[in-house]
Amino acid sequence: MTDSLIEVRALRKEYRSGIGKPPITALDGIDFTVREGELFGLLGPNGAGKTTTVKIILGLTAATNGTAFVGGLPVGNPESRRRTGYLPEGHKIPGYLTARQAMTIFGRMSGMSTNDIKLRIPELLDKVRLPQWIDVRVKKFSKGMTQRLGLACALVHRPNVLLLDEPTDGVDPVGRREIRDLLREEARNGTAVLLNSHLLSEIELTCDRVAVLRNGKVAAEGTIDELTRRTAKYKMVAAPVDESLVAMFRENGAGVERVNGHLVLSVNDIAHLNTLVDGLRSRGGMLSELAPVRSTLEDVFVDLVKADAGQEGHPQ
Amino acid sequence: MRVLWANIEDVWREAAARWTLIAYFFLSTIFIIIFASAINLDIVDGALAGAKLFGKQVEMRGNEMSIEKLVLGFESGFSAVLYFLCTFLSIFATAHLVPRLQEKGTIDLYLSRPVSRTRLLLSRYFAGLLLAGSNVLYLLGSIWLIVMWKTHVVHPRFLLAGVVIFFVIATLLAFAFLVGVVTSSTAVSIMASCGMFLFSGMLVAHDRMAAAVSHEWQAAVIQTLYWIIPKTAELGAAVFAFVSANSFGTKIDLSPTPFLTTAAFGLASLTLAIWRFHKKEF
Numbered sequence: 001m002t003d004s005l006i007e008v009r010a011l012r013k014e015y016r017s018g019i020g021k022p023p024i025t026a027l028d029g030i031d032f033t034v035r036e037g038e039l040f041g042l043l044g045p046n047g048a049g050k051t052t053t054v055k056i057i058l059g060l061t062a063a064t065n066g067t068a069f070v071g072g073l074p075v076g077n078p079e080s081r082r083r084t085g086y087l088p089e090g091h092k093i094p095g096y097l098t099a100r101q102a103m104t105i106f107g108r109m110s111g112m113s114t115n116d117i118k119l120r121i122p123e124l125l126d127k128v129r130l131p132q133w134i135d136v137r138v139k140k141f142s143k144g145m146t147q148r149l150g151l152a153c154a155l156v157h158r159p160n161v162l163l164l165d166e167p168t169d170g171v172d173p174v175g176r177r178e179i180r181d182l183l184r185e186e187a188r189n190g191t192a193v194l195l196n197s198h199l200l201s202e203i204e205l206t207c208d209r210v211a212v213l214r215n216g217k218v219a220a221e222g223t224i225d226e227l228t229r230r231t232a233k234y235k236m237v238a239a240p241v242d243e244s245l246v247a248m249f250r251e252n253g254a255g256v257e258r259v260n261g262h263l264v265l266s267v268n269d270i271a272h273l274n275t276l277v278d279g280l281r282s283r284g285g286m287l288s289e290l291a292p293v294r295s296t297l298e299d300v301f302v303d304l305v306k307a308d309a310g311q312e313g314h315p316q
Numbered sequence: 317m318r319v320l321w322a323n324i325e326d327v328w329r330e331a332a333a334r335w336t337l338i339a340y341f342f343l344s345t346i347f348i349i350i351f352a353s354a355i356n357l358d359i360v361d362g363a364l365a366g367a368k369l370f371g372k373q374v375e376m377r378g379n380e381m382s383i384e385k386l387v388l389g390f391e392s393g394f395s396a397v398l399y400f401l402c403t404f405l406s407i408f409a410t411a412h413l414v415p416r417l418q419e420k421g422t423i424d425l426y427l428s429r430p431v432s433r434t435r436l437l438l439s440r441y442f443a444g445l446l447l448a449g450s451n452v453l454y455l456l457g458s459i460w461l462i463v464m465w466k467t468h469v470v471h472p473r474f475l476l477a478g479v480v481i482f483f484v485i486a487t488l489l490a491f492a493f494l495v496g497v498v499t500s501s502t503a504v505s506i507m508a509s510c511g512m513f514l515f516s517g518m519l520v521a522h523d524r525m526a527a528a529v530s531h532e533w534q535a536a537v538i539q540t541l542y543w544i545i546p547k548t549a550e551l552g553a554a555v556f557a558f559v560s561a562n563s564f565g566t567k568i569d570l571s572p573t574p575f576l577t578t579a580a581f582g583l584a585s586l587t588l589a590i591w592r593f594h595k596k597e598f
Binding site: 055058059060061062078079080081082084085086088090091092093094095096097101104105106108109110111112113137153163 | 318319321322325326329330332333334419420421422423424425426427428429430431432597598
């Protein structure tokens with residue numbers, strides 16, 4: 001392990017479902033690493049095992065099999081959480097505390113000195129746009145403000161690993177952008193960020209690399225670019241386009257869709273595409289545009305999830 | 317130490333915000349005020365000429381009753397009342413500590429810190445004890461000072477009652493923690509702790525109860541339960557005996573057994589609570 005701050009190896013988690021009933025597999029041997037300074041997204045439909053993964057990394061739940069390390073330490077060791085910040089989904093920072101009190105308590109629990117906490121609180125509340133709310137009780141905060149305070153609490157002890165479960169939930173678009181900027185800044189400073197979200201656009205805009213979980217397994221992993229280039233689709237603008245041309249393409253094994261006057265071709269590879277172009281030219285057709293069609297992360301996600309549609313989910 | 321301070325701050329702020337702290341000390345203050353206004357002593361030239369309790373004349377039986385003896389009587393009687401009052405108030409004020417900690421969305425925030433579960437639970441336990449202990453000190457200390465102010469009699473044995481009461485509270489809080497860890501319910505923690513206090517009080521008559529049942533196994537269960545669970549009746553009697561120094565009527569046997577078996581119960585409850593908290597998946 002060189003610069004991996006989170007390392008998950010063959011992680012498996014089974015939940016008991018009652019006496020005499022078979023256990024439910026939430027995680028079925030997943031592997032991934034998150035490196036220093038990397039923004040890593042964990043995607044998956046409800047029940048895919050995202051939250052279970054994060055909870056194992058934090059030691060909130062024990063793995064049935066496999067190992068996970070944070071900063072080189074096994075996750076069972078409380079010291080592995082010394083430099084880990086966590087923002088749980090639907091967290092409940094006690095409403096009776098003010099922002100200052102909440103950050104002081106969580107800072108102390110992370111081993112910070114009173115002086116260090118005093119310096120850190122205004123700095124962080126400035127970053128999450130809550131400086132004027134420092135002495136207001138959390139119960140008066142809106143959902144978005146609570147979320148931003150949660151992020152400040154997760155960052156209070158200067159972690160080098162950040163685990164965030166739906167961090168932009170309830171946050172307005174401006175706030176979302178600010179959180180993204182903040183996460184990027186943390187990553188630039190060397191923090192490994194693991195982002196768990198079902199907001200695909202957020203992941204696409206924020207993360208360097210993602211893993212898609214499906215039924216407790218990693219169904220796909222890579223950079224956003226790698227994942228969205230997986231399908232070989234091309235937009236073709238040509239003339240003349242008639243039924244005989246479409247039929248010829250189909251006879252050659254290509255998928256053809258007519259979209260707004262142009263064609264979208266699904267091909268096996270570049271050679272296959274060139275065959276189709278040759279066929280067009282041999283019929284006297286003129287090619288005016290040929291460009292790869294990039295899938296969105298949502299397309300990739302939906303395709304992966306659809307592949308297993310109908311299977312039961314797992315508890316989070 | 318920082319973890320302990322963090323938990324103490326959290327527990328006290330919660331008690332203040334949820335009105336528990338105010339209610340806790342308000343009820344105690346009412347009791348103190350009633351007590352202060354209930355005693356009326358007529359002292360002439362340093363000697364007790366007459367005394368009224370709740371407006372009623374206290375029988376002096378000629379010159380037999382000295383002021384020291386009267387104070388001893390007041391304090392012994394009130395220590396028994398305080399035993400019940402402090403214990404129940406403490407249960408109500410602290411039983412929520414674990415269930416509230418274990419709420420979804422809250423426990424993650426605490427357990428994601430570099431603190432072992434044992435340390436977290438023990439810190440919370442000591443924070444709860446500090447809250448309960450401060451109330452015991454406030455109640456007993458105030459009454460002791462009032463008596464001193466009204467009679468000029470200094471009777472430090474009265475404060476011994478606080479030590480025994482605190483010991484019983486520590487035991488019941490450990491039990492409330494165990495119930496809280498297992499059930500995550502404040503209501504069940506309160507019911508179980510109050511039930512334990514009252515049930516163990518009933519078991520003081522364990523020999524008579526065992527003799528009255530029709531099967532031997534039932535008698536064995538009663539005797540076993542008696543030895544396992546805290547001895548709240550014996551400890552209540554010990555409070556009275558400590559304060560009165562056994563100056564009244566029948567002598568109370570101050571054997572160490574009720575203290576030892578109660579301490580064992582408390583330790584076992586706390587150990588089980590920690591073990592279960594460690595095993596629990598959130």
